[in-house]
Amino acid sequence: MPAFRPRTISLAAALSLACAGHALAQKQYDPGASDNEIKIGNIMPYSGPASAYGIAGIIEAAYFRMINDQGGINGRKISFISYDDAYNPSKAVEQARKLVESDEVLVVFNPLGTPSNAAIQKYLNIKKVPQLFVAAGATYFGNHKAFPWTMAWQPPYESEGRIYAKYLLNEKPDAKIAVLYQNDDLGKDVLKGLKDGLGDKASAMLVAAESYEVTEPTIDSHVINLKASGADTFISVTTPKSAVQSIRKVAELGWKPLYIQGYASASISSVLKPAGQEISQGILSAYYAKDGSDPQWDNDPGMQRFYAFLAKYAPDARRNDISVVYGYGAAQTMVQVLKQAGDDLTRANVMKQAASLKDFAPDTMLPGVKLNTSATDFYPIEQLQMMRFKGDKWELFGPVISGEINR
Structure with missing residues (x-):
């Protein structure tokens, strides 16, 4: 019996190495992702006629800082690169090209404005770069057949x-x-x-x-x-x-x-x-989201997390600005998708995970409003409550x- 021990040890070692090799092989990256980092691009109107919406980008940046302080996503820190397009479609195209070709981001997340998103949609789909959780409600931002790399977030108009x-x-x-x-x-x-x-x-x-x-x-x-x-x-x-x-x-x-x-x-x-x-x-x-200044949500667990986030990471932000609530919810959804993606941080898998949300409810959603997507449903939210x-x-x-x- 002892004569067989070397073989047993050798076989166990081989199996161990094979498993380790398989685990390493499961790590897959596209530009913008690595063992240590995930690059997320963003385009916001920090100036121009729609500059009131720019606070959403500031809140998203703050949310990702909080995630990084908590250790990142599966050990990877988020690098959030956000540019101003002044609500100008031609400027949005310029910034999208910079994010993809120079910064080499994994995704372009939550770019804001219907005109700007329409201007960059074809380019990002040709490049097969996720235009993910678009901050605009035009119906064609959820047209999965024509634009498989573009997904809406908010309810379509x-x-x-x-x-x-x-x-x-x-x-x-x-x-x-x-x-x-x-x-x-x-x-x-x-x-x-x-x-x-x-x-x-x-x-x-x-x-x-x-x-x-x-x-x-x-x-x-x-x-x-x-x-x-x-x-x-x-x-x-x-x-x-x-x-x-x-x-x-x-x-x-x-x-x-x-x-x-x-x-x-x-x-x-x-x-x-x-x-x-x-x-x-x-x-x-x-x-579809809670009013950040409404006291009825003071004891709501999700909003308590939202208030704690604001106190530490965005103390100057106004609770009653819907764009503040919006930025938090969108960023939380992006983090959920990246968590689901695990070590397969290819652009294709990110889109696959975005199209696999099941009853996901960010902290800021109204009761009864849940995000659901599928390979044939690129509209995560289609419910509203009158107010x-x-x-x-x-x-x-x-x-x-x-x-x-x-x-």
Whole structure:
């Protein structure tokens, strides 16, 4: 029996080496990933007409710093590279090329703005670089067939329009609706979703719609025209600067419609308070995340983690800015995907994991709102809950409403 011992030891050693070799072989990297680092690229409008959204990028950077302080993701530290595009599509293309060809990031995460994302979408898909968790709600950012390297995060704007339609059909079926919308995919998609949701009642209920360009210094003339239509319901699908102007002009005209503000500009700190807290009373919107300043969430475990994060990593950030809540939730989702990816940090596997989210609920999501994706579903969030601005905060009401769109 002792004569066989060397062979046994040799066999055990061989098996051990084989297992170790297999474990090492499982580590796979594309540009932007290594044993020690994961490079994440980002594009934000830190300047320009949509600069109010730039805080989202600052919060994301802070969140990744917290993750690094906790040891990183599977032992790897995140290197977050974020550039300003000033909400300019041509600048976004320049920054995307820099991130991919110079910085060699693994993914371009949460680039913000419909025009900018549309401008870089084809390039990133040709390069097979994930354009992951896009910070814009245009429907084609979830078109998995045409753009398999692009995935949405927030609810598509068509879903938002459908949800407003469901609400109005139930609560005000005789509404005469006027819509002010930004002349890009933000505005056009919400309007399409609204029309689709109203169905055969759309022609009777939708009495006026006017578009505006983001470069227009004021939208006052559009609001005047929409009031003249005789509408008793006003939907403002605007970015922050124009949203503020819209609220003020409606008040100045003495118009008293049922006022719905698109969720892209439902921020208390960057829209409602600058417009005027008193004249913003009663405005409706819909959202999928908790209001960071609402005391009803003080004992919520997820929001307690959010508050602790702000206190340590972003003490100057305002809790009532939806872009602050947004940045935290998006970053938390990105971290979840990278955790699922394990040691296979190829771009293809990152996309595979992003398309494998099952009932994932970031700390900041409203109860009942969960992120689900699949190989044929690139819209993680398709639910909203209606809310009304009262006092100094949003008050949620009614059920969580689904606005799923046909794929």
